Amino acid sequence: MTATVTETPSDVVAAARHVAATLAEHADSVDSEAAFPAASVAALHRAGLLAPVLDRSLSDLVAIAAELGKACGSTSMIWAMHQVQLACVARHHGGSAPLRTALKDIVVDGTLIASVTSEAGIGGSLRTSGAALERHGDRVRLTKRAPTVSYGAYACAYLVTARRDAQAAAGDQIAVLAPADACALTPAGPPWNPMGMRGTCSPGFEFHTEVPAGYVLTDPFERIASATMVPLSHLLWAACWFGIAAAAFRRAQQAVRGRMRGNPDLVDPRLAEAAGRMDQMEAALAATARRFEPIWADPGAVDEHGGPTLTLAVNNLKVTVSTLAVDVAVAALEICGMPGYAEAGPLSVARPLRDLYSARLMIGNERLMNANARLSLWKRA
The missing domain is CATH 2.40.110.10 (Butyryl-CoA Dehydrogenase, subunit A, domain 2)
Incomplete structure (x- = not known):
């Protein structure tokens, strides 16, 4: 199954949409107090959403990350990082009894x-x-x-x-x-x-x-990174950012709809530009997930399906989404005006915008583009 963010939801994606209300309830206090979202993480555990990486498709994982991102950027990113660490242990423990036991305890206890x-x-x-x-x-x-x-x-x-x-x-x-x-x-x-x-x-x-x-995990870290950590990180981080941008975009939609109630001609072309960027991000997520799918199904397939082309794909995804998501949030701010600039209120995009500026720094875009420039020297046109 390939990953799209708008496909018919599975049971876990529907659960994520339901639990997102709890994340949204706590998101402002988590942000203002720089506090760990304990209540939100506990809610994810109760909903059976702290370990879907062990048995779910990339489609489900990308969609869950996006749904959580719409509600609380911090909680969605914690969830994504935890999924990556779980996947690394589950896919590369080499049969180690202590690692299998530890993994089981972590899943049962709902810890991170x-x-x-x-x-x-x-x-x-x-x-x-x-x-x-x-x-x-x-x-x-x-x-x-x-x-x-x-x-x-x-x-x-x-x-x-x-x-x-x-x-x-x-x-x-x-x-x-x-x-x-x-x-x-x-x-x-x-x-x-x-x-x-x-x-x-x-x-x-x-x-x-x-x-x-x-x-100690059996596989060398080089293999863990190439088969699991790097591609899955970029996919799930990008899905979180997509979700955060979607929250900002919805506020822009709300602002334009409010104006059009008084004057139907007050449509804003900047909304169309933001919608196009949302479509670009969704397409990039789907394309990169398809590229990673054979390795997700079998880590051993990294020898055949990994290498420079996969690195180019996941690096491009990270750079593209981390840039476009900010563009969408900035457009939403400009469309919403001062209500968007406020730290609170139904049209505020302050928290989404601040959260999204971190995206360019989580493995700096310049570092990734330098790496891609070197790899592109050998890319067949």
Whole structure:
């Protein structure tokens, strides 16, 4: 099944639309207080929506992310990040009994896995690590300084990247699932007070863990990243941004409809331009999901269906949607005028716009375009 955002909803997508009311109820306080959306995450668990990545299609996952994004950008992004970490463990544990048990407990308990892939001093490169795994008999230790760990203080486990050992090259990486009770997190850096996506609670931490060696994922991180983490992240992040943009677009529609009640000629052509950008984002999501589908069905298919063409596709999706979503929100602001500029009110687009400006920074667009420029040197026209 290919992913479109407007197809007839499945049961889980219908559930997402229902639970979105709870997310919307808490969204303003989550934003104003930069607070973790505990009530919204609990509602997702009660609705059976914290682990659909384990048995649902890309179509469902993209649609759920979009529905949640319409209600609360922060909660939708937390959900998306958690799905990615779950998928990495489920698809690459290599049969490890400790990892299978940990995964089952996380799903049953409705708790979250956070990502500790960022690292100070490596320039934001996912595929580079400075920290190295230390092996002590049947246990491993790891210390790492991460400039951002989304919902790190609220997770029950962490998926952490590092060099295989102290002699390994920076790109010879592994991933470790570290339960929270085996970790020590010390705040590192300024308090969390960002412009948008405030409820993701993503400050920096000095991270230390010691766990049994069975918690190291079997596949090398290079394979985990190419078959699961990178393409799924870009798909689900983009779907969240699409949903946030859809919320802003709806407010623009509402503003124009209100004006047209008094004068039917007061239609606004900027609404048509924004609608075109929404269509572009939806088409990009569907096309990229189709490109990723064989690998989603079988991670081993990355050898045949991955490589530079997939990298180009997912990078282009991220850059395209992170740019167009902001364009839609800006258009909505201009259409709504001062009611859109207000922090509160039925036409306010302040929170969607602030949330969406984070999209260009989550793996910087310039970095991705530089990578795509190099790959495009060998692209067949």
